[in-house]
Amino acid sequence: MEATRKFPREDGLENGLKVLREGYMYAPNRHHIYKSDAFETKLLGQKTIVIGGEEAVKLFYDESKFKREGAAPEPAKATLLGKGGIQGLDGEDHRNRKKLFMDMMSKERIEIWAKLVEKHLLKATMNWLEKDSIVFYEESQKILTEAVCEWAGVPLPEKDVDKRTKQLVSMFESPMAASTRHIEGRIGRKQAESWCSDIIKQVREGDLHPKEETALYKVAWHRELDGNLLDLKTAAVELLNVLRPSVAIAIYFAFTALSLHQFPEVKEKLNGDNPYYLHMFIQEIRRYYPFFPFNGAITRKDFVWEGYEFEEDTLVILDFYGTNHDPRIWEKPEEFNPERFSDWHTSPTDQVQMKLVAQGGGDYDTGHRCPGEWNTVRAMEILTDFLINKITYTVPDQDIGYSMVDVPTVPKSGMILENIDLKD
Numbered sequence: 001m002e003a004t005r006k007f008p009r010e011d012g013l014e015n016g017l018k019v020l021r022e023g024y025m026y027a028p029n030r031h032h033i034y035k036s037d038a039f040e041t042k043l044l045g046q047k048t049i050v051i052g053g054e055e056a057v058k059l060f061y062d063e064s065k066f067k068r069e070g071a072a073p074e075p076a077k078a079t080l081l082g083k084g085g086i087q088g089l090d091g092e093d094h095r096n097r098k099k100l101f102m103d104m105m106s107k108e109r110i111e112i113w114a115k116l117v118e119k120h121l122l123k124a125t126m127n128w129l130e131k132d133s134i135v136f137y138e139e140s141q142k143i144l145t146e147a148v149c150e151w152a153g154v155p156l157p158e159k160d161v162d163k164r165t166k167q168l169v170s171m172f173e174s175p176m177a178a179s180t181r182h183i184e185g186r187i188g189r190k191q192a193e194s195w196c197s198d199i200i201k202q203v204r205e206g207d208l209h210p211k212e213e214t215a216l217y218k219v220a221w222h223r224e225l226d227g228n229l230l231d232l233k234t235a236a237v238e239l240l241n242v243l244r245p246s247v248a249i250a251i252y253f254a255f256t257a258l259s260l261h262q263f264p265e266v267k268e269k270l271n272g273d274n275p276y277y278l279h280m281f282i283q284e285i286r287r288y289y290p291f292f293p294f295n296g297a298i299t300r301k302d303f304v305w306e307g308y309e310f311e312e313d314t315l316v317i318l319d320f321y322g323t324n325h326d327p328r329i330w331e332k333p334e335e336f337n338p339e340r341f342s343d344w345h346t347s348p349t350d351q352v353q354m355k356l357v358a359q360g361g362g363d364y365d366t367g368h369r370c371p372g373e374w375n376t377v378r379a380m381e382i383l384t385d386f387l388i389n390k391i392t393y394t395v396p397d398q399d400i401g402y403s404m405v406d407v408p409t410v411p412k413s414g415m416i417l418e419n420i421d422l423k424d
């Protein structure tokens with residue numbers, strides 16, 4: 001029998017407040033102190049094992065050991081995720097639902113998405129020309145709301161853009177926020193679910209005719225394994241699983257603008273002769289800046305990993321931020337260095353799948369890895385080219401620092417840009 005050891009255990013009957021106080025650094029701080037890839041703590045009254053590092057990613061995405069049903073805490077379900085959506089499904093039910101999302105993400109559809117992002121960036125720029133300055137994070141939210149609604153086949157009258165943007169943003173800004181912002185997220189989800197249910201109902205009743213390749217059409221007519229359509233509420237949750245995270249790319253847009261400002265030397269390389277550099281740059285933004293801190297799953301059975309005994313039905317949290325900054329994977333992880341990705345296009349898939357966990361790890365079709373990863377990367381590529389080659393702007397003095405405690409975090413100023421003009 002394999003020799004086992006005890007998990008290092010954090011004292012305290014409830015350590016949720018420490019997570020709120022330390023944000024992105026809660027897990028990496030403790031993995032460092034305990035010199036261990038795993039430690040035990042108590043979060044929301046529940047025994048929880050927190051794991052991190054490349055081997056931990058491989059473990060976490062092993063479906064034979066983990067399930068997602070019951071893993072998400074109530075505050076996340078009430079804001080970010082909703083109830084009945086793909087994130088809480090397992091096995092065949094999950095695969096069938098995942099196909100719904102993967103079918104939206106053909107190469108052609110991703111390129112259409114990229115073109116729409118560019119179109120709405122250009123449309124917004126026409127307004128920016130009239131202004132002294134803009135807050136780029138806020139502008140990006142509206143651009144992405146317009147782009148994703150058009151891409152998904154969801155009607156969005158001009159007069160509703162601000163309202164819908166606010167609702168979608170409230171859902172991803174609020175799961176770990178303090179009281180007022182958190183309540184706004186709960187209200188935002190209710191309003192957005194009601195909006196999306198109504199649209200899906202119109203499609204099913206023949207009053208709205210989205211194209212077959214759109215997310216709205218696919219969600220409205222998706223069939224579960226029992227042959228039934230999704231109930232309206234679940235369908236709304238899944239449509240929002242396309243709209244909300246697409247708008248959340250605004251956070252990466254703000255970090256893209258920040259990185260061009262913080263590391264101006266990359267601009268020359270971006271316009272140089274390495275066609276792969278743009279992609280490397282985007283990968284490094286997703287690794288370097290904090291976004292999604294961690295995710296949870298429940299053990300399906302007893303097993304031993306790295307000598308630790310995991311018991312069935314235990315909540316396990318995988319530390320994304322710490323893994324993306326683990327010095328065993330990344331040389332000098334605190335340096336911004338796109339070159340670290342220079343051989344990734346020739347690397348085996350499993351290396352790519354288990355190291356960079358900005359949007360989850362493992363396999364797209366069979367696991368819970370984010371199906372919108374390539375939409376995210378393409379939107380960031382389009383934005384980078386836009387900021388470097390399509391417009392000129394200046395970055396005034398402002399607080400570009402970002403909190404490591406607020407989740408999700410963005411540059412404090414929201415990235416103010418001034419003197420925006422089109423390039424000749």
Ligand code: HEM
Binds near residue numbers: 086087248292368
């Ligand atoms: C802002 C950029 C994004 C980030 C940081 C992000 C992050 C994530 C993460 C961390 C997960 C969970 C992975 C796991 O469970 O292990 C996830 C899942 C998911 N994402 Fe994204 N995502 C982004 C953009 C998108 C986009 C653009 C879409 C759709 C168009 C999308 C749709 C989804 C869906 C449906 C899931 C659930 C997948 C499943 O449970 O099988 N995401 N995302």
